[in-house]
Amino acid sequence: xxxxxxxxxxxxxxxxxxxxxxxRSVLFNQxxxxxVALAVLVIYFTARDxxxxxxxxxxxxxxxxxxxILLAVGETFVIxxxxxxxxxxxxxxxxxxxxxxxxxxxxxxNDNEALVLLVGTLVCAAMGIGIGFINAALMxxxxxxxFVATLATLGAGTGVALVLSNGVPIGSDSSALSIGAxxxxxxxxxxxxxxxxxxxxxxxxxxxxxGRYTYAIGSNAFAARVAGINVRRHLTxxxxxxxxxxxxxxxxxxxxxxAGAPSSGDGFELTAIxxxxxxxxxxxxxxxxxxxxxxxxxxLTVVTSGLIISNVSPNWNQVAVAICIAAxxxxxxxxxxxxxxxxx
Amino acid sequence: xxxxVSVRSKAARxxxxxxxxxxxxxxxxxxxxxxxxxxxxxxxxADSSSGGKITVAFNMGAEADPFFIAMNLGAEAAAxxxxxxxxxxGDPSVYSPSTQIPIAQQLLAGRPSAFVIAPTxxxxxxxxxxxxxxxGLPVVNVDTHVxxxxxVVSFITGNNQQGGAAAADAMAQAIHYQAxxxxxxxxxxxxxxxxxxxxxxxxxxxxxKAKYPGMQVVSEAYSESQPAVANTNVNxxxxxxxxxxxxxxxxxxxASGASAALQSRGLVGKxxxxxYDAYSTNxxxxxxxxxxxxxxxQPYQEGYMAIEDVVKDLRNHSTAGIQHLxxxxxxxxxxxxxxxxxxxxxxxxx
Numbered sequence: 001x002x003x004x005x006x007x008x009x010x011x012x013x014x015x016x017x018x019x020x021x022x023x024r025s026v027l028f029n030q031x032x033x034x035x036v037a038l039a040v041l042v043i044y045f046t047a048r049d050x051x052x053x054x055x056x057x058x059x060x061x062x063x064x065x066x067x068x069i070l071l072a073v074g075e076t077f078v079i080x081x082x083x084x085x086x087x088x089x090x091x092x093x094x095x096x097x098x099x100x101x102x103x104x105x106x107x108x109x110n111d112n113e114a115l116v117l118l119v120g121t122l123v124c125a126a127m128g129i130g131i132g133f134i135n136a137a138l139m140x141x142x143x144x145x146x147f148v149a150t151l152a153t154l155g156a157g158t159g160v161a162l163v164l165s166n167g168v169p170i171g172s173d174s175s176a177l178s179i180g181a182x183x184x185x186x187x188x189x190x191x192x193x194x195x196x197x198x199x200x201x202x203x204x205x206x207x208x209x210x211g212r213y214t215y216a217i218g219s220n221a222f223a224a225r226v227a228g229i230n231v232r233r234h235l236t237x238x239x240x241x242x243x244x245x246x247x248x249x250x251x252x253x254x255x256x257x258x259a260g261a262p263s264s265g266d267g268f269e270l271t272a273i274x275x276x277x278x279x280x281x282x283x284x285x286x287x288x289x290x291x292x293x294x295x296x297x298x299x300l301t302v303v304t305s306g307l308i309i310s311n312v313s314p315n316w317n318q319v320a321v322a323i324c325i326a327a328x329x330x331x332x333x334x335x336x337x338x339x340x341x342x343x344x
Numbered sequence: 345x346x347x348x349v350s351v352r353s354k355a356a357r358x359x360x361x362x363x364x365x366x367x368x369x370x371x372x373x374x375x376x377x378x379x380x381x382x383x384x385x386x387x388x389x390a391d392s393s394s395g396g397k398i399t400v401a402f403n404m405g406a407e408a409d410p411f412f413i414a415m416n417l418g419a420e421a422a423a424x425x426x427x428x429x430x431x432x433x434g435d436p437s438v439y440s441p442s443t444q445i446p447i448a449q450q451l452l453a454g455r456p457s458a459f460v461i462a463p464t465x466x467x468x469x470x471x472x473x474x475x476x477x478x479x480g481l482p483v484v485n486v487d488t489h490v491x492x493x494x495x496v497v498s499f500i501t502g503n504n505q506q507g508g509a510a511a512a513d514a515m516a517q518a519i520h521y522q523a524x525x526x527x528x529x530x531x532x533x534x535x536x537x538x539x540x541x542x543x544x545x546x547x548x549x550x551x552x553k554a555k556y557p558g559m560q561v562v563s564e565a566y567s568e569s570q571p572a573v574a575n576t577n578v579n580x581x582x583x584x585x586x587x588x589x590x591x592x593x594x595x596x597x598x599a600s601g602a603s604a605a606l607q608s609r610g611l612v613g614k615x616x617x618x619x620y621d622a623y624s625t626n627x628x629x630x631x632x633x634x635x636x637x638x639x640x641x642q643p644y645q646e647g648y649m650a651i652e653d654v655v656k657d658l659r660n661h662s663t664a665g666i667q668h669l670x671x672x673x674x675x676x677x678x679x680x681x682x683x684x685x686x687x688x689x690x691x692x693x694x
Contacts, residue, residue: 049584051583051584051586052583056582056583056609057580057583060576060579060580060583063579064576067572158437159436162407162408162436162437166408166410166413167408167409167410167413167437168410168596168623168624168625168691169600169623169625170625171625172625172628172629174607174632177604177608178607178608178610180608181608181609181610256572256575256604256608257571257572257575257600257601257604258604258607258608259571259600259604259625261570261571261572261600262408263437263569263570263571263597264570264571264572266569266570267568267570304576305576305580308563308565308576308577308580308581308584309580309583309584311562311563311584314536314565314566315536315566317566
């Protein structure tokens with residue numbers, strides 16, 4: 001008797017609880033909240049000055065976004081694998097400078113700009129891959145932890161960029177500048193290229209075996225090795241990938257400035273890491289989505305430009321970014337508390 | 345077990361190899377980097393007039409800054425012609441008392457014959473200058489100065505306020521300023537704490553107030569020494585102020601970022617860009633009319649005169665004949681300046 005009566009009494013709250021938890025999982029979903037935050041920011045800045053959503057300004061935002069997102073994507077792979085890559089900003093600077101040296105002669109003799117950009121891109125990619133390998137070698141061979149290994153290449157890369165360039169931007173390539181500014185509506189072509197790379201990276205991280213291995217190693221490197229994953233080789237490829245994307249970012253900077261500036265990536269590793277953290281990727285590795293990183297990078301880009309458009313004192317910029325980071329990180333912590341049985 | 349032993353010995357061998365490689369690299373770097381010491385050692389042998397070796401320790405603000413690179417070349421040239429040894433040291437890229445003080449202390453511990461410093465803070469570096477004076481060294485301040493200059497041989501500087509005022513004049517000319525009309529101007533600076541930026545902006549704003557009331561500084565933003573950030577700032581302004589008349593790029597970084605933005609948006613000649621620092625790339629852009637004007641400092645001259653002054657003081661054992669305060673003017677360069685002038689003031693970078 002009592003059993004029969006009890007059943008519906010239990011089932012109803014279960015149903016309610018399930019839909020409540022579904023609602024909660026949407027509301028507490030990092031990506032969802034980030035998208036809401038992004039929308040709020042865009043609406044707010046547009047209300048301050050409607051020029052914020054003009055075609056020209058959207059193109060500025062997307063160009064900015066292009067200089068950040070590749071670094072952030074590389075950093076996402078690294079952080080999901082349980083590591084950190086501090087060298088990405090330095091790789092941008094040094095590869096941009098070396099590319100500028102490599103193409104300077106071609107630019108001054110008015111060679112075909114497409115060829116200049118191709119050579120520059122290849123040089124940047126090679127520099128990035130090379131430094132990525134050095135990072136991996138320092139970890140695998142000299143047994144440094146990622147933080148220390150990439151800290152070393154951060155210092156060395158920044159220093160070499162300054163030594164090579166004497167601190168001044170190298171080259172003056174006005175054709176690169178105009179190519180960098182070419183766009184279809186509000187979409188700069190450079191952004192579309194970057195976007196294609198990001199999409200490929202997304203597919204790789206979330207749908208391929210490569211991505212699954214990255215998550216597995218980040219969750220538990222020992223278990224991953226026991227399961228037959230060649231952890232060292234995989235991590236090498238992750239740092240090489242991060243280096244490659246950073247090298248390509250060096251080329252994006254070159255196109256944007258028409259020159260290879262040694263300081264162009266200074267401190268960008270922290271902005272990239274901030275995008276990843278805001279995007280909800282755990283610094284402990286093994287969890288997070290690339291979509292989050294993309295939204296994080298968008299938010300940082302929008303805040304930086306929006307504050308200038310609304311004529312806010314520039315000192316507030318850093319404070320605003322700090323607030324974004326703290327809010328996103330605490331959200332992550334609260335979400336973990338609210339849903340204790342979530343799979344990591 | 346055997347496996348573990350072999351790994352450990354392999355790891356140890358690897359460790360030694362890494363250590364060896366690192367020390368070789370370090371030695372190579374040490375022997376190649378201070379170009380001044382090699383030129384100095386030959387020069388000091390030739391120093392017979394004073395009887396002893398003269399070693400001048402020169403503590404600059406930030407080694408990679410093109411301004412200080414040009415200053416280094418001036419100081420080296422003076423050291424060579426006077427037959428003294430130059431020790432050129434400073435933080436690679438950070439312009440700050442916290443990085444400068446330990447380097448200055450290290451230099452003084454090396455017992456040089458004279459001490460030249462570009463103090464990054466007027467109060468924080470005062471004790472260092474006092475210490476050098478109490479060690480009996482002649483001290484010269486260059487570019488920036490400490491609060492108490494009474495016992496310092498000389499202070500050689502560029503005039504940043506005057507440079508800012510000159511920039512305002514150049515801007516007025518570039519936008520064909522007419523009384524009664526209003527013009528929107530923006531200023532790209534490096535950070536709120538860079539003293540040279542502040543002095544230039546003060547000079548700029550004071551000149552505007554006095555002579556060009558129609559010019560209005562509508563916004564200011566910081567690049568944090570990154571050309572890409574400077575570029576973003578300018579791009580945002582171009583959106584925000586469609587009728588922008590002019591941009592004052594207060595240092596070399598901002599000049600790079602702003603010139604790229606104007607070129608990429610096809611606004612060369614439509615928005616007047618007045619920049620600071622005659623990097624060779626900037627001078628080339630000036631000749632292409634991307635810059636309406638460039639303000640050049642004279643770092644080479646500052647470095648040269650600083651060495652001259654301390655050596656004169658050491659050899660004569662007095663400050664007689666040494667000018668205590670030397671202010672070198674900032675020079676306005678325009679696309680119409682003669683090539684000889686442009687060449688003279690372009691920062692000599694390798």
